[in-house]
Amino acid sequence: MLFKTRSAAVYGIDAHIIDVEVDFSGVKLDQENFSTVGLPDAAVRESRDRVRSAIKNSGFDLPPTRITINLAPADLKKEGSGFDLPIAVGILGAYGGLAIKDVSDFVMVGELGLDGSLRAVQGMLPIAVAARAAGIRNLVIPAANAREAAVVQGVNVYPVNSLLEVRELLNSAELGGITATPLAVDTQALLGDVQEYQADFRDVRGQHVAKRALEVAAAGGHNILMIGPPGSGKTMLAKRLPSILTPLRFEEALETTKIHSVAGVLNKDEGLVTHRPFRSPHHTISDAGLIGGGMIPRPGEVSLAHNGLLFLDELPEFPRNVLEVLRQPLEDGTVTISRAAMSLSFPARFMLAAAMNPCPCGYYNDKSRDCMCTPPMIQRYVAKVSGPLLDRIDIHIEVPAVQYKELRSGTAAEGSAEIRARVLAARDRQHARFLESGARTKGSSKSASRAVFSNAQMSTQQIRVHCELASEAERLLERAMQQQGLSARAHDRILKVARTIADLDAANGIEVRHIAEAIQYRTLDRSYWA
Structure with missing residues (x-):
């Protein structure tokens, strides 16, 4: 039978x-x-x-x-x-x-x-x-x-x-x-729950420039690299970055949950990923662990961080071949793994936050301690992170050592709630702008991974439409390109960051001050190790 x-x-x-x-x-x-x-x-x-x-x-x-x-x-x-x-x-x-x-x-x-x-x-x-x-x-x-x-x-x-x-x-x-x-x-109730974080920016003393850069990164979904000596607070800042990110939309939560379900890391009591993922792999991870792999391909850390944050601490300590596999997901938002039996693609649209020391000992350019590294040692250390990978990171920011007066200051620092309110307002402006311009076509069969949710995800055509510059801002960007020898990709990154800064200012157009601040966030393009 x-x-x-x-x-x-x-x-x-x-x-x-x-x-x-x-x-x-x-x-x-x-x-x-x-x-x-x-x-x-x-x-x-x-x-x-x-x-x-x-x-x-x-x-x-x-x-x-x-x-x-x-x-x-x-x-x-x-x-x-x-x-x-x-x-x-x-x-x-x-x-x-x-x-x-x-x-x-x-x-x-x-x-x-x-x-x-x-x-x-x-x-x-x-x-x-x-x-x-x-x-x-x-x-x-x-x-x-x-x-x-x-x-x-x-x-x-x-x-x-x-x-x-x-x-x-x-x-x-x-x-x-x-x-x-x-x-x-009730999925709406799950997503509507107030997200509480134990780590708050109120705990961070000093580092006002770095906190501003992280606010810009969160508002536009930009990748960020923090450079500074040991103990300056790079890891502390990165762990507080999720507290100012925007809540997950339902379509984002559903796709993120599918990845976690397939990987077997989903919390069975929740049933839906309601917080943006925060993944922080150790620098001993393999390329297959980071990007995904196996006989039947499984998602790696970059896919588990989809719609969330991937934090790579001590960036030059990662093997170079591991870092190089980040190029495709950073550019395309997807990872394609090919095997003899099949080829599978996983979504991998994440925000990258990375931290590194300026040299092997960590005290290059530090005013309080002398650097013991020779120029060849510094060169070999920095060369572990390739130029094409750095080019794909929108914001490079220096995080200097915190001074004693700032550590002992009784002045209350700004908390995550205040910063997050500004980030949410900037994201709302972006979302409305992309809807109005047709960036997300109604009734489209494309997955949520192809939808545009932030300025960092803008295509070249959208940059031309939404990042028009006045003549004075145009001249400033031209001088920066010529003097610093910036690439075409760096040019687009500056425009995207400037658009985000303008959104934080609730400005319709990109002004000179927005371009100037965006240029300052390209530390490594200004010969930091010269």
């Missing part, structure tokens, strides 16, 4: 519906004979042992016959333990253990324990999105995955804890309609 169930497989951050066909021969053998076809990986092939024990320990009798399981379409590789549940339900249906004969309106995913209990799997949010896109109304999944799937509207999510509960749920659908209540999650 043949019985069909439906499941899903995740590739990248998207899922595909998989038909699970179970057939048994009816000829009794000495023991059960499982055969799984359809490009299963080792975890799927091992499911026969988990499924056999789960069925028997749930109180069902499994006659010794030949069982053939086909995962269609057969040309897509299937991996993971999420096929345990649909295979077990298919076997129960084939042997007559279910009252319902048609479960085509159910997608079932979950790993089975030997006692018949259900365990969580990765990538449940993309599966829920795929089920809705395929017009399948019901999703039967482990209770631990329920909240992340329930954020998708238009799908009935039924959390279950065991194979017996799944059988009762399916039989109730056949006998008189599903009696269980699907889980509902």
